[in-house]
Amino acid sequence: MADMLSELDRYIEEHLAESLEDLRRLTAIPSVSSKGEGIADAANFVRDLLEGEGFEAKVMPTDGNPVVYADSGERGNASPTLLCYNHYDVQPAEPLDLWDSPPFELTERDGRVYARGVSDDKGQLISRIAAIRAVRAVAGGLPQRVKFLVEGEEEVSSPSLDAFIEANRDLLAADACVWEFGGVDPDGRPEVVLGLRGILYVEYRVRTLSRDAHSGSAHNLPNAAWRLVRALNTIQAADGRVLIPGFYDAVKGPTDTDLQLMAGMPSSEAFNREHFGVKEFVNGHTEMDYITAVFEPTANIAGIGAGWQGQGSKTVIPAYAMAKMDFRLVPDQDPDDLFARLRKHLDEQGFSDVEVVKLGGERSAVTPGDDPFVQLTARLASEVYGKPAVIDPLVGGTGPVYPFRAYLGTPIVTLGPGDPLSNAHSPNESMSIEAFKLGTHHMARLLLEYGAQS
Amino acid sequence: MADMLSELDRYIEEHLAESLEDLRRLTAIPSVSSKGEGIADAANFVRDLLEGEGFEAKVMPTDGNPVVYADSGERGNASPTLLCYNHYDVQPAEPLDLWDSPPFELTERDGRVYARGVSDDKGQLISRIAAIRAVRAVAGGLPQRVKFLVEGEEEVSSPSLDAFIEANRDLLAADACVWEFGGVDPDGRPEVVLGLRGILYVEYRVRTLSRDAHSGSAHNLPNAAWRLVRALNTIQAADGRVLIPGFYDAVKGPTDTDLQLMAGMPSSEAFNREHFGVKEFVNGHTEMDYITAVFEPTANIAGIGAGWQGQGSKTVIPAYAMAKMDFRLVPDQDPDDLFARLRKHLDEQGFSDVEVVKLGGERSAVTPGDDPFVQLTARLASEVYGKPAVIDPLVGGTGPVYPFRAYLGTPIVTLGPGDPLSNAHSPNESMSIEAFKLGTHHMARLLLEYGAQS
Numbered sequence: 001m002a003d004m005l006s007e008l009d010r011y012i013e014e015h016l017a018e019s020l021e022d023l024r025r026l027t028a029i030p031s032v033s034s035k036g037e038g039i040a041d042a043a044n045f046v047r048d049l050l051e052g053e054g055f056e057a058k059v060m061p062t063d064g065n066p067v068v069y070a071d072s073g074e075r076g077n078a079s080p081t082l083l084c085y086n087h088y089d090v091q092p093a094e095p096l097d098l099w100d101s102p103p104f105e106l107t108e109r110d111g112r113v114y115a116r117g118v119s120d121d122k123g124q125l126i127s128r129i130a131a132i133r134a135v136r137a138v139a140g141g142l143p144q145r146v147k148f149l150v151e152g153e154e155e156v157s158s159p160s161l162d163a164f165i166e167a168n169r170d171l172l173a174a175d176a177c178v179w180e181f182g183g184v185d186p187d188g189r190p191e192v193v194l195g196l197r198g199i200l201y202v203e204y205r206v207r208t209l210s211r212d213a214h215s216g217s218a219h220n221l222p223n224a225a226w227r228l229v230r231a232l233n234t235i236q237a238a239d240g241r242v243l244i245p246g247f248y249d250a251v252k253g254p255t256d257t258d259l260q261l262m263a264g265m266p267s268s269e270a271f272n273r274e275h276f277g278v279k280e281f282v283n284g285h286t287e288m289d290y291i292t293a294v295f296e297p298t299a300n301i302a303g304i305g306a307g308w309q310g311q312g313s314k315t316v317i318p319a320y321a322m323a324k325m326d327f328r329l330v331p332d333q334d335p336d337d338l339f340a341r342l343r344k345h346l347d348e349q350g351f352s353d354v355e356v357v358k359l360g361g362e363r364s365a366v367t368p369g370d371d372p373f374v375q376l377t378a379r380l381a382s383e384v385y386g387k388p389a390v391i392d393p394l395v396g397g398t399g400p401v402y403p404f405r406a407y408l409g410t411p412i413v414t415l416g417p418g419d420p421l422s423n424a425h426s427p428n429e430s431m432s433i434e435a436f437k438l439g440t441h442h443m444a445r446l447l448l449e450y451g452a453q454s
Numbered sequence: 455m456a457d458m459l460s461e462l463d464r465y466i467e468e469h470l471a472e473s474l475e476d477l478r479r480l481t482a483i484p485s486v487s488s489k490g491e492g493i494a495d496a497a498n499f500v501r502d503l504l505e506g507e508g509f510e511a512k513v514m515p516t517d518g519n520p521v522v523y524a525d526s527g528e529r530g531n532a533s534p535t536l537l538c539y540n541h542y543d544v545q546p547a548e549p550l551d552l553w554d555s556p557p558f559e560l561t562e563r564d565g566r567v568y569a570r571g572v573s574d575d576k577g578q579l580i581s582r583i584a585a586i587r588a589v590r591a592v593a594g595g596l597p598q599r600v601k602f603l604v605e606g607e608e609e610v611s612s613p614s615l616d617a618f619i620e621a622n623r624d625l626l627a628a629d630a631c632v633w634e635f636g637g638v639d640p641d642g643r644p645e646v647v648l649g650l651r652g653i654l655y656v657e658y659r660v661r662t663l664s665r666d667a668h669s670g671s672a673h674n675l676p677n678a679a680w681r682l683v684r685a686l687n688t689i690q691a692a693d694g695r696v697l698i699p700g701f702y703d704a705v706k707g708p709t710d711t712d713l714q715l716m717a718g719m720p721s722s723e724a725f726n727r728e729h730f731g732v733k734e735f736v737n738g739h740t741e742m743d744y745i746t747a748v749f750e751p752t753a754n755i756a757g758i759g760a761g762w763q764g765q766g767s768k769t770v771i772p773a774y775a776m777a778k779m780d781f782r783l784v785p786d787q788d789p790d791d792l793f794a795r796l797r798k799h800l801d802e803q804g805f806s807d808v809e810v811v812k813l814g815g816e817r818s819a820v821t822p823g824d825d826p827f828v829q830l831t832a833r834l835a836s837e838v839y840g841k842p843a844v845i846d847p848l849v850g851g852t853g854p855v856y857p858f859r860a861y862l863g864t865p866i867v868t869l870g871p872g873d874p875l876s877n878a879h880s881p882n883e884s885m886s887i888e889a890f891k892l893g894t895h896h897m898a899r900l901l902l903e904y905g906a907q908s
Contacts, residue, residue, distance in 0.1 A: 157767075197670070199769075201767045201769070208732070209730040209731060209732060210729075210730055210731030211729075211730060213730055214850075214851065215752075215754040215756060215780050215782065216651070216782060216849065216850030216851035216852065217726070217850050218736070218752040218753075218754035218780075218782060218850070219694065219736060219739070219747040219748055219750050219752050219782070219850065220723075220726065220735045220736050220739050220744055220747055221726065221730055221732060221735065221736065222732065222734070222735065222736055223754060223755055225755035225757070225758050225777075226690065226754075226755050229683050229686050229687055229755065229758070230687065230692060232683050233683055233684065233687040236680065238684060240673065269674075272671070272674065272675065275664075275665075276663040276664055276665060276667055276675055276773075277663060277664035278662070278663060278675060278676065280676070281674045281675065281676065282672070282673060282674050282675065282676055285673070285674050290674055293673040293674055294673055296673050298669075298672040298673050299672075300669040300672035300677060300680075300769075300771060301677055301679035301680050301683065301760070301761065301772065302669060302761050302762050302767070302768060302769060302770050302771075302772070303679070303760060303761035303762035303763045303768070303770070303772065304679050304683070304758055304759065304760050304761065304763070304772075304775070305758065305759050305760075305763035306755070306757060306758050306759075307755065307756050307757030307758065307778070308756050308757035308778055309757045309758070309759035309776065309778075312813060313611075313655045313756070313778065313780070313813045313814055314756060314757070314778070315653070315655070315754075315756060315780050315852075316756050316757070317754060317756075318755065318756070318757065318758075319730075321758070322763065323679075324761070324762055324763075324767065324768070326669050326672075326767070326769050328669065328670060328672060328673070359766060359767045360767055395670065396668075396670030396671050396672070396673065397668065397670035398670065398769075
């Protein structure tokens with residue numbers, strides 16, 4: 001086994017240039033889903049790349065951008081099937097003037113490669129392919145069946161993925177799933193994330209007048225901003241608790257296993273206090289309360305606007321006011337149900353005139369921390385990185401994890417070449433070459449050891 | 455007397471071209487106070503104009519734009535002194551593309567003259583000068599002492615006027631004052647306004663983070679928009695009542711005379727319901743409640759802004775939020791006192807972190823409806839216009855009426871050539887030539903009859 005590990009390392013090192021060339025070609029395609037650019041080119045490139053590795057690959061239509069599906073084919077043994085979830089779309093590169101090198105030309109500097117998508121998510125995909133090559137070279141073949149689901153709408157909230165997975169349950173059937181992102185924390189400890197929160201994103205709109213009015217009439221003419229402020233104020237208490245009746249009905253909170261895992265997690269409390277200049281966190285959260293609060297759903301005003309926001313004074317009664325709000329949801333909360341409850345709540349509070357428009361919704365899902373696949377991934381991470389893995393039962397952000405858990409029933413883990421300096425979604429997105437090698441090695445070990453199970 | 459009235463009419467008619475030429479020259483000076491343009495030119499022009507009428511006139515410095523002061527000199531008799539308050543500054547002409555003729559070239563169309571300031575307030579000033587000329591021609595001289603105070607900052611809230619009047623009480627001493635605006639309502643009835651509300655204008659600023667954050671951390675990172683919404687919500691109840699302790703201490707409400715006058719006033723209720731598409735007025739005001747509500751001070755959100763206000767969804771925790779608020783004040787409320795109370799209220803409610811910046815403050819003042827000068831002005835208005843005058847004890851807007859009442863003790867009335875089609879502050883500002891003649895006649899009658907008193 002020690003020999004095989006050295007061989008893995010040597011193979012990954014010797015074939016690094018090949019992987020970076022794959023990555024250079026893939027990142028050269030500006031597949032920005034929010035602009036609809038480069039979508040077909042990127043999908044075809046990924047299909048060809050996986051076909052080149054011996055996969056049976058195809059570009060499959062969805063209600064939106066196509067999915068690349070690939071299958072290594074049945075193995076002769078009874079080993080489990082592993083599904084890799086990735087995406088070929090990227091965030092826009094703008095603002096372009098903040099890039100130190102062209103965003104769609106892979107550039108190497110100081111041990112990192114720079115390009116839009118190099119970390120999120122094209123480097124992750126290329127790392128998995130590099131791991132498959134290494135395993136084939138070292139073990140003489142792929143010891144288990146591997147499938148790829150590479151979508152093209154992750155950066156625009158995966159609107160077509162739920163229906164695609166539900167409609168293709170048999171095709172996508174697998175025993176475990178490796179999620180699209182993964183890597184190390186600021187201390188270099190490998191992180192295994194088990195779940196993401198869901199979301200309900202809404203816009204509030206209220207109009208009290210057909211046109212703005214002079215505020216000398218404020219004793220009679222109704223003000224849209226006041227109306228909105230009063231409506232919003234009924235939605236959340238000062239301690240962060242959401243006041244919509246039934247909002248917490250489905251909320252179960254962390255399990256004992258989740259609590260045990262979180263007790264062993266490093267905390268971002270000190271970093272966030274410093275980085276964001278926070279005097280007091282929401283509801284006074286600190287220490288374990290700070291960590292476990294991720295299991296509390298939130299109502300966040302993402303934006304609000306009405307009337308005069310420029311310099312100095314203008315005496316106007318705003319006719320119209322708007323606000324955007326994202327509710328981050330925890331497992332078992334249903335955004336459609338909560339949207340209906342929100343509407344009912346506003347009606348009951350006397351705000352039938354406040355329009356609520358749903359702009360998006362996804363459900364949360366988590367993998368149980370005691371799942372054997374989680375334990376295997378974490379153990380291998382600790383061995384590869386030489387540091388104990390951090391298992392994070394739930395992160396605050398949102399991703400399309402629900403259809404994988406609900407329709408395919410796979411446990412989900414994260415691993416890969418990400419690190420805190422990646423600047424995903426920002427200018428000068430990058431990937432550490434050292435992190436690429438470690439993440440690829442970790443993936444290769446998982447393929448070998450999970451494949452050895454039967 | 456009937457002869458003299460016909461002579462007044464004839465003189466005003468025959469010398470109309472002369473007055474319009476004065477107006478043409480004055481409106482050609484783009485004296486936009488908010489831009490600091492044309493100030494000295496306009497002040498000098500007004501001084502020269504009044505000197506040409508035999509007044510002793512001078513341009514006097516203030517902390518801001520200069521004031522033109524003029525005095526007709528002592529009369530031989532004991533008749534009262536009349537003070538005319540006007541202003542030579544104007545609003546910006548923008549947006550220029552909405553004007554049908556150049557804003558600083560007086561243009562006549564269909565019985566109206568068009569130019570920036572033609573109604574607010576240069577036409578008013580020229581009308582008063584035309585009235586003085588008519589009286590001199592018809593009565594053989596000015597039967598009373600007349601003073602002019604023509605300021606240059608009315609369109610930017612008269613920041614220097616209070617101190618100027620307080621410092622020049624003796625110079626400005628008078629028995630009555632004719633206010634800068636005045637005219638007829640939509641039914642052609644002459645309006646005599648006796649008071650304006652005060653104002654306290656503030657900006658709220660709250661910062662909870664040193665930079666915007668991803669809303670996946672909303673369970674821990676404090677949201678500036680939520681903070682502001684909660685703070686604002688403590689300031690006003692849903693029925694419009696302001697919740698700051700002591701806010702109503704000085705409020706006395708309308709007098710019996712005010713109530714009698716308001717009972718005889720036409721209401722803008724139907725017009726505003728239609729023009730602004732209002733379903734329900736603040737606190738359900740209707741009929742007399744709608745009219746008397748002007749005696750209730752208000753807290754108006756003039757603007758609010760934080761986070762993402764563009765298209766679609768963005769998941770951000772706003773680090774910073776702001777709002778603008780104008781409190782319209784009634785007689786005896788002191789903006790400085792209320793500003794201190796507002797700060798104290800926010801502190802007591804736990805919002806010491808919400809900064810409040812004062813952007814402006816003026817006190818309200820009213821003239822008693824039973825003042826003989828008011829009664830005289832209204833009686834003459836009814837005779838000149840052939841319709842009963844409307845006496846309005848308090849209008850919703852704000853103007854620098856307080857120093858006139860407090861330091862000079864003069865009753866104040868409105869009269870002049872304004873009408874509802876004037877588009878003051880808007881493109882295509884205009885003045886009706888017929889209204890000019892009637893307003894000038896009314897002013898001339900007031901000079902004659904008030905001057906005859908002793």
